[in-house]
Amino acid sequence: xxxxxxxxxxxxxxxxxxxxxxxxxxxxxxxxxxxxxxxxxxxxxxxxxxxxxxxxxxxxxxxxxxxxxxxxxxxxxxxxxxxxxxxxxxxxxxxxxxxxxxxxxxxxxxxxxxxxxxxxxxxxxxxxxxxxxxxxxxxxxxxxxxxxxxxxxxxxxxxxxxxxxxxxxxxxxxxxxxxxxxxxxxxxxxxxxxxxxxxxxxxxxxxxxxxxxxxxxxxxxxxxxxxxxxxxxxxxxxxxxxxxxxxxxxxxxxxxxxxxxxxxxxxxxxxxxxxxxxxxxxxxxxxxxxxxxxxxxxxxxxxxxxxxxxxxxxxxxxxxxxxxxxxxxxxxxxxxxxxxxxxxxxxxxxxxxxxxxxxxxxxxxxxxxxxxxxxxxxxxxxxxxxxxxxxxxxxxxxxxxxxxxxxxxxxxxxxxxxxxxxxxxxxxxxxxxxxxxxxxxxxxxxxxxxxxxxxxxxxxxxxxxxx
Numbered sequence: 001x002x003x004x005x006x007x008x009x010x011x012x013x014x015x016x017x018x019x020x021x022x023x024x025x026x027x028x029x030x031x032x033x034x035x036x037x038x039x040x041x042x043x044x045x046x047x048x049x050x051x052x053x054x055x056x057x058x059x060x061x062x063x064x065x066x067x068x069x070x071x072x073x074x075x076x077x078x079x080x081x082x083x084x085x086x087x088x089x090x091x092x093x094x095x096x097x098x099x100x101x102x103x104x105x106x107x108x109x110x111x112x113x114x115x116x117x118x119x120x121x122x123x124x125x126x127x128x129x130x131x132x133x134x135x136x137x138x139x140x141x142x143x144x145x146x147x148x149x150x151x152x153x154x155x156x157x158x159x160x161x162x163x164x165x166x167x168x169x170x171x172x173x174x175x176x177x178x179x180x181x182x183x184x185x186x187x188x189x190x191x192x193x194x195x196x197x198x199x200x201x202x203x204x205x206x207x208x209x210x211x212x213x214x215x216x217x218x219x220x221x222x223x224x225x226x227x228x229x230x231x232x233x234x235x236x237x238x239x240x241x242x243x244x245x246x247x248x249x250x251x252x253x254x255x256x257x258x259x260x261x262x263x264x265x266x267x268x269x270x271x272x273x274x275x276x277x278x279x280x281x282x283x284x285x286x287x288x289x290x291x292x293x294x295x296x297x298x299x300x301x302x303x304x305x306x307x308x309x310x311x312x313x314x315x316x317x318x319x320x321x322x323x324x325x326x327x328x329x330x331x332x333x334x335x336x337x338x339x340x341x342x343x344x345x346x347x348x349x350x351x352x353x354x355x356x357x358x359x360x361x362x363x364x365x366x367x368x369x370x371x372x373x374x375x376x377x378x379x380x381x382x383x384x385x386x387x388x389x390x391x392x393x394x395x396x397x398x399x400x401x402x403x404x405x406x407x408x409x410x411x412x413x414x415x416x417x418x419x420x421x422x423x424x425x426x427x428x429x430x431x432x433x434x435x436x437x438x439x440x441x442x443x444x445x446x447x448x449x450x451x452x453x454x455x456x457x458x459x460x461x462x463x464x465x466x467x
Contacts, residue, residue: 009329074311168253
């Protein structure tokens with residue numbers, strides 16, 4: 001019983017791991033948010049997506065290097081624990097858990113609003129309660145069942161984007177009658193590519209960096225896959241190039257097809273392009289895809305938050321009962337805790353949407369950047385330890401180490417601090433900073449004890465001795 005009560009099952013395949021990550025990233029932020037970005041930055045929004053995408057590529061490469069060395073459901077929280085110290089793993093683990101529970105709350109509320117629009121007799125709060133329960137059922141049955149369900153949810157989103165990109169290519173080559181395309185040569189002049197100046201492009205990088213969070217779920221899910229070391233390499237590589245293709249490619253199509261200044265069309269950009277191409281019921285189809293996207297992100301959120309708090313419990317950074325699993329290898333108590341707090345935050349959303357919930361949402365808003373910084377710092381320290389103790393274990397290497405890693409940290413620091421100078425993000429900057437300080441303080445007050453997990457260097461040395 002002892003082993004069964006502590007260990008997760010390895011039931012995920014590579015395709016599950018890849019789609020879980022893609023499902024966690026592709027949501028309303030792409031299908032609707034891309035239009036908002038183009039409205040504010042013009043065609044220059046494409047540059048914003050390229051810069052933010054490259055930043056995520058670097059972060060994922062660092063995470064992939066560490067994940068191959070030590071596939072773990074705690075992912076970057078475990079790596080920070082081992083490379084920086086227990087306080088670091090505790091801090092980023094709990095911040096990340098909190099962030100995903102807030103995301104689950106937001107997705108559930110948006111789903112409730114969509115159902116209410118379709119069927120006004122169903123109150124928003126009813127659907128907001130029902131969908132987390134349905135997704136919890138998929139998570140409780142088995143990790144393989146969850147992976148399969150998420151695979152098909154994410155596949156619907158991917159199919160919609162692939163069709164959209166195919167349509168964009170057809171329009172670009174003049175194969176769709178009645179739709180004019182703006183060539184990049186036409187947009188190449190500074191005043192057309194940056195109609196509102198360069199500052200909105202920089203601000204766009206900040207917003208897009210937040211919307212791309214979720215790609216790191218590949219490293220968490222790989223810990224429950226059949227062949228973690230092999231699957232993490234495949235999954236992270238697949239996630240990186242697909243995200244770049246989907247996000248950058250989609251924005252390029254939107255810029256070419258939707259005329260500049262057409263703000264009404266950019267409110268529902270994907271549906272607008274389908275409409276312009278004469279495809280029937282484009283709006284309804286895209287509403288369905290957005291609905292599936294929200295459901296998929298909610299599903300990934302419950303999975304990810306439960307695995308993170310499970311890992312924290314295993315390291316002694318959360319109550320011990322949260323690391324118990326059922327006979328199917330599911331951390332049932334960790335999942336239950338995540339669902340419970342998602343409902344608590346959903347209650348706040350309905351009773352105090354403009355004060356209490358806004359406070360919570362802003363507190364979690366900057367967590368993504370803090371997570372990326374912890375990943376980069378952990379990478380530097382882990383890489384140096386492994387190069388000293390077991391360099392042969394480095395099957396995946398970050399490019400131009402350590403220069404690109406330091407450059408990434410510098411860019412992340414600038415982006416994080418820049419929030420303090422942006423009116424709409426200033427509250428988020430201060431609340432996330434205060435929350436981070438409070439979480440660090442709580443570690444030293446309540447959890448400052450001997451490290452529970454061995455360092456990565458010790459783990460690798462044990463592997464060598466066994467071999």
